[in-house]
Amino acid sequence: MIIDLPSSNTSAVNRKLVELRESGGVFALGRVLTLVVVTEDGPDLERSIDAANAASREHPCRVIVLARGQRKASPRLDAQIRVGGDAGAAEVIVLRGYGALTADEAGAGMVMPLLLPDTPVVAWWPGEAPSTPSQDAVGKLAQRRITDALASRNPGKALDARRRDYAPGDTDLTWTRLxxxxxxxxxxxxxxxxxxxxxxxxxxxxxxxxxxxxxxxxxxxxxxxxxxxxxxxxxxxxxxxxxxxxxxxxxxxxxxxxxxxxxxxxxxxxxxxxxxxxxxxxxxxxxxxxxxxxxxxxxxxxxxxxxxxxxxxxxx
CATH class of the missing domain: 3.30.360 (Dihydrodipicolinate Reductase; domain 2)
Known part of the structure; x- marks a missing residue:
């Protein structure tokens, strides 16, 4: 099931989650972590969500997707909630921010009210990642920060950044592939x-x-x-x-x-x-x-x- 919430805010998203929980059962129980996916709103978005859904079958979680839209548009948040068959073993919340809401600090502000209480937070950048993930606004919320140098426009430069700015909790999927x-x-x-x-x-x-x-x-x-x-x-x-x-x-x-x-x-x-x-x-x-x-x-x-x-x- 997919519920669209155009021109919304995080309070409305939370209210809708509570409504779904009361009407359809407590689907938040058993979630072991919150996975925050930071990406662009484009053709790769659904592939990232599919990968998170597949991983959630081993690690039931809440997936929050920050999909950055056009930066020159007027500030707006279009939200979407996916549960049931459209979300694997997770509940997926897609937040499409436009204008000022594409900034890192704004993204972290939208994520915070939606984090599962008393569970770890993992941040994943499936494409371009910040040069110092541990200092990124979303990265500061997470115990683990996952990047992928191979998915960057310049993989060599991205790996140099991982080496230069490594902090405990960082990892990269180029390492996992080994x-x-x-x-x-x-x-x-x-x-x-x-x-x-x-x-x-x-x-x-x-x-x-x-x-x-x-x-x-x-x-x-x-x-x-x-x-x-x-x-x-x-x-x-x-x-x-x-x-x-x-x-x-x-x-x-x-x-x-x-x-x-x-x-x-x-x-x-x-x-x-x-x-x-x-x-x-x-x-x-x-x-x-x-x-x-x-x-x-x-x-x-x-x-x-x-x-x-x-x-x-x-x-x-």
Missing amino acids: THWRAQLAAALDVPPHEAVTAAQVAGETVSPSTELIAGWLAAALGVKVKRSPTDKEAGLSLVRLTRASGTVELSRPDGKTARLTQPGQPERLIALARREVSDCLAEELRRLDPDEVYAEALAGVSQVSRGRTPVRVQA
Whole structure:
């Protein structure tokens, strides 16, 4: 069910929520958090709502979407409430602000009266994010702040901002996309022979925040020299190669779907390692509300990575 409230205010939205609760049952019970989605009112809006709805099936929540409209229009708030089948396991409140209501402070002011009491707040910017999320007006309301450097107009610049202005509680979906890569590499090193890694190489397309982060993670976790190289294909992160005394452990993914793991004394293995959906990454990040210290170490480790110019060819 979708209820439109044009030219409205947060008081009217709250009254409508109470009315729906009394007439249709207490749909707010069992909500474990409030997810605030900050985006633009445009073609990507529904994709962001769909991703939040999918994540809500694992984490029932109230989703508040700040959809910024035209900044030069007269101040106006058009609200919309979605419940039932149109909201997954959540209740979705879409706030379309125009004019002065597109400002960060105004957005935070509209969100505050609608936050669920006594539950954590998570802020998510599915597109362009502020350079310092922890200092943003909405970011200050949240225990966790989720960005996505890959969705920015300039992913490299966005990752530099994440590194420069990191604060506990920050995370980025480019890091979350690496979870399965990190698990496969850790498992490969956890079998005999238990030898130290002496060098590492990471290869990916020229602009790939995930490639930068996995290189930083390896530099911080292993304390070895890590070389970051471009590849001959535009397929994101494509190759991780770890050198040990007995030989090389290599995890390569030339097509963005299936990876090949090779290591001394073991048969070659094919692993399903497709690029993860945004909803899957978002659901993973909502499982934890404490600071991600490993992510912070990976960000710091990027500065220790050396750069190669010669493209690496990843065999299909």
